[in-house]
Amino acid sequence: MSARNSHLDYQSRLDQKLDILPGVGPRMVPKLKKLGLNSIEDALYHLPLRYEDRRQFKTINHLTDNQQEVFVGSVLASGETVTTRSRRRIYEVIVGDDTGKISLKWFRYRKPWLQKRYPVGQKAIFIGEVKRFSAIREIHHPDSELIDSDTDLQQLLQSDPLDYGRILPVYALTEGLSQKQARKIWYHLVHNFANLSQSFVPEPIRQKYHLKTISEALQQIHWPDEMVDLRDLEQGKDSARKSLVFDEFFFLELGLALKRAGVQLEVGIAFKFEHKFTIPLNKMLPFKLTEAQRRVLGEIKHDMMASQPMHRLLQGDVGSGKTLVALMAALIAIENRAQVAVVAPTEILAEQHYQTFSNWLNRLDLKAGLLQGSMPAAAKRNMLEQIAHGDIDLVVGTHAILQEGVEFHYLGLGIVDEQHRFGVRQRSLLKHKGVNPDILVMTATPIPRTLSMTLYGDLSVSVIDQLPPGRKPVVTQLFRSSQRHQAYQTIQRELEEGRQVYVVYPLVEESEKSDLQAATSAAESLANEIFPGSRVGLLHGQMKTVEKDAVMNSFRQGETQLLVSTTVIEVGVDVPNATVMMIEHADRFGLSQLHQLRGRVGRGADKSYCLLIPSEHYSEDAARRLQVMVKTNDGFRIAEADLEIRGPGDFIGTRQAGLADFRVASLLKDMRLLETARQEAFDFVEKTQRLSTEEAEPVKQELIRRWGGRLELAAIG
Ligand code: ADP
Numbered sequence: 229m230s231a232r233n234s235h236l237d238y239q240s241r242l243d244q245k246l247d248i249l250p251g252v253g254p255r256m257v258p259k260l261k262k263l264g265l266n267s268i269e270d271a272l273y274h275l276p277l278r279y280e281d282r283r284q285f286k287t288i289n290h291l292t293d294n295q296q297e298v299f300v301g302s303v304l305a306s307g308e309t310v311t312t313r314s315r316r317r318i319y320e321v322i323v324g325d326d327t328g329k330i331s332l333k334w335f336r337y338r339k340p341w342l343q344k345r346y347p348v349g350q351k352a353i354f355i356g357e358v359k360r361f362s363a364i365r366e367i368h369h370p371d372s373e374l375i376d377s378d379t380d381l382q383q384l385l386q387s388d389p390l391d392y393g394r395i396l397p398v399y400a401l402t403e404g405l406s407q408k409q410a411r412k413i414w415y416h417l418v419h420n421f422a423n424l425s426q427s428f429v430p431e432p433i434r435q436k437y438h439l440k441t442i443s444e445a446l447q448q449i450h451w452p453d454e455m456v457d458l459r460d461l462e463q464g465k466d467s468a469r470k471s472l473v474f475d476e477f478f479f480l481e482l483g484l485a486l487k488r489a490g491v492q493l494e495v496g497i498a499f500k501f502e503h504k505f506t507i508p509l510n511k512m513l514p515f516k517l518t519e520a521q522r523r524v525l526g527e528i529k530h531d532m533m534a535s536q537p538m539h540r541l542l543q544g545d546v547g548s549g550k551t552l553v554a555l556m557a558a559l560i561a562i563e564n565r566a567q568v569a570v571v572a573p574t575e576i577l578a579e580q581h582y583q584t585f586s587n588w589l590n591r592l593d594l595k596a597g598l599l600q601g602s603m604p605a606a607a608k609r610n611m612l613e614q615i616a617h618g619d620i621d622l623v624v625g626t627h628a629i630l631q632e633g634v635e636f637h638y639l640g641l642g643i644v645d646e647q648h649r650f651g652v653r654q655r656s657l658l659k660h661k662g663v664n665p666d667i668l669v670m671t672a673t674p675i676p677r678t679l680s681m682t683l684y685g686d687l688s689v690s691v692i693d694q695l696p697p698g699r700k701p702v703v704t705q706l707f708r709s710s711q712r713h714q715a716y717q718t719i720q721r722e723l724e725e726g727r728q729v730y731v732v733y734p735l736v737e738e739s740e741k742s743d744l745q746a747a748t749s750a751a752e753s754l755a756n757e758i759f760p761g762s763r764v765g766l767l768h769g770q771m772k773t774v775e776k777d778a779v780m781n782s783f784r785q786g787e788t789q790l791l792v793s794t795t796v797i798e799v800g801v802d803v804p805n806a807t808v809m810m811i812e813h814a815d816r817f818g819l820s821q822l823h824q825l826r827g828r829v830g831r832g833a834d835k836s837y838c839l840l841i842p843s844e845h846y847s848e849d850a851a852r853r854l855q856v857m858v859k860t861n862d863g864f865r866i867a868e869a870d871l872e873i874r875g876p877g878d879f880i881g882t883r884q885a886g887l888a889d890f891r892v893a894s895l896l897k898d899m900r901l902l903e904t905a906r907q908e909a910f911d912f913v914e915k916t917q918r919l920s921t922e923e924a925e926p927v928k929q930e931l932i933r934r935w936g937g938r939l940e941l942a943a944i945g
Pocket residue numbers: 515516517518521544545546547548549550551552553672696697802804831
């Protein structure tokens with residue numbers, strides 16, 4: 229059998245349904261399905277939640293509080309009592325050994341059954357979580373196994389490996405699946421099937437990091453041998469888990485490395501510098517580029533000059549000046565007679581970008597166009613024609629740009645303003661609007677390093693880590709709903725100074741109507757009662773695009789002083805004269821949303837304020853988010869905190885990214901291992917000429933199996 233066939237053979241056995249296991253009948257199958265387990269392989273990766281140490285029975289004086297413990301004792305007293313405080317009936321059994329006593333309690337019970345089971349003098353093995361409420365420790369609703377007083381305990385420990393004498397796994401359960409059943413199922417599973425899981429991380433790499441094979445690792449993690457360090461195991465620091473995590477990371481990074489290598493093989497456009505537009509722009513700008521902007525621009529220029537296509541991520545906090553860098557890059561492409569596409573996540577932001585870009589382009593005698601999904605058909609057709617003819621130098625729009633029917637005369641550069649909303653697929657669609665155009669992805673939400681390594685691992689990264697000079701950090705204050713008048717004082721003062729103010733309401737989908745009502749009536753009361761005589765505007769998601777534009781323009785031009793809005797202004801809006809961002813029901817927003825909103829102010833030279841007003845009652849997580857906001861303005865620290873509070877799955881927003889789903893690995897816990905795996909994967913791809921050597925063949929097959937259709941792995945030899 230060839231290597232490839234045997235590989236598939238193993239795999240098809242791992243893909244078998246679970247009913248081939250002893251103890252798994254037609255009634256058990258749907259229960260396991262509820263746990264997300266359909267195949268043998270799924271179940272092998274259903275790892276224990278924790279472990280119970282049943283290598284020895286403990287003595288009562290050595291029981292540890294808040295742990296599941298197993299010990300032997302004799303009944304000293306047994307009977308029903310009434311609690312002093314709640315006057316509830318309980319059944320209590322006092323158990324002792326040579327070293328001490330412990331109390332067992334039942335709150336729901338059948339008295340005759342307990343009386344019969346636990347007479348004074350009865351000896352038993354007890355299992356349960358030890359709690360300490362007073363001097364004497366307690367276990368509620370323990371499990372037990374009765375034994376004769378002359379039972380040989382050592383012999384018992386050895387006779388029943390599913391229940392005693394070793395470290396036992398504790399699995400996540402579901403209704404109708406008991407821990408005892410689960411142990412039996414997984415015992416057979418692991419002993420009969422773990423050895424089918426082959427290891428494809430190349431041997432030399434495995435040796436270098438002392439990694440186990442997958443099969444060894446799975447056995448060890450489900451049924452640890454006696455020598456294992458239980459603390460390591462519980463904290464996920466054991467070598468078995470590390471080996472599984474490395475395997476996941478290695479194949480993830482391998483895919484990304486190949487993708488990157490593939491891009492480097494493609495022939496893109498080698499732009500030349502004419503300085504025909506970039507120098508004039510520089511002269512027109514009212515400010516100098518920051519150090520960071522210049523460095524990043526240098527990196528982009530270098531990529532654009534090269535004959536391989538650029539695939540670069542431009543990361544920078546809100547207001548760090550990414551748009552300007554993107555404009556410079558756009559001008560370089562246009563100097564080479566190429567077109568530029570700028571893709572934004574929302575129509576409002578597309579409109580905003582259009583204004584910025586067309587403003588500068590017009591002054592250079594160049595032509596920008598706007599393409600929105602909501603445009604009238606005739607205008608759209610006209611725009612499409614101009615794009616196809618090459619009359620438009622730069623087109624801004626939403627994902628409408630990515631649709632079929634949009635054709636460019638010669639697309640040289642695609643700029644994606646991402647805000648987490650696009651993924652690999654969108655980048656690839658944009659790429660196919662031209663012949664390997666350069667791609668620049670901008671993201672305002674700083675992404676912790678581990679996440680950017682997985683989400684954007686195939687891109688080179690540039691970071692603008694500096695704000696333009698003269699920016700003062702936004703002062704962030706948290707007010708209780710009842711202290712709202714204090715927030716109003718700040719607003720009053722700023723309005724009198726001629727500044728502008730945002731008031732934001734959350735929009736929760738289920739109750740869109742009532743939220744809208746809240747925003748509408750707030751706008752009325754702000755205009756009529758609280759700041760009478762001030763000019764108040766209202767912006768919400770259900771308005772037509774023309775209406776939104778009118779409201780935004782009025783605010784931009786300073787006619788509207790106070791803009792009440794649902795979160796449609798979340799991204800990108802740039803009005804330097806606005807100095808106050810007041811956020812109602814601030815507890816309902818996520819951290820990165822709050823940070824984005826706050827980034828709308830503090831854009832000019834004046835001191836700015838972010839006033840957070842949470843609902844009356846809010847969760848602990850919300851409280852943590854609000855505290856983070858008050859404490860720091862640093863986008864990277866906020867992103868890290870966000871990742872910690874929410875976990876990576878949620879952080880990405882939707883799971884659309886798909887890349888960050890791991891069975892074992894955690895992006896929080898396993899950061900170091902990710903970096904190692906990435907390094908090794910990238911080296912391996914280079915060493916094997918993109919997996920084209922014989923040594924790499926099995927690795928390549930496994931990679932294709934795991935990544936499936938998620939990436940175009942054009943580079944695979
Ligand atoms: P981002 O896209 O990163 O959120 P923008 O490019 O929109 O940031 O820039 C925010 C504001 O800062 C804009 O008003 C822009 O004109 C201004 N700006 C950009 N670069 C500089 C700079 N080097 N010096 C001063 N102001 C700048």
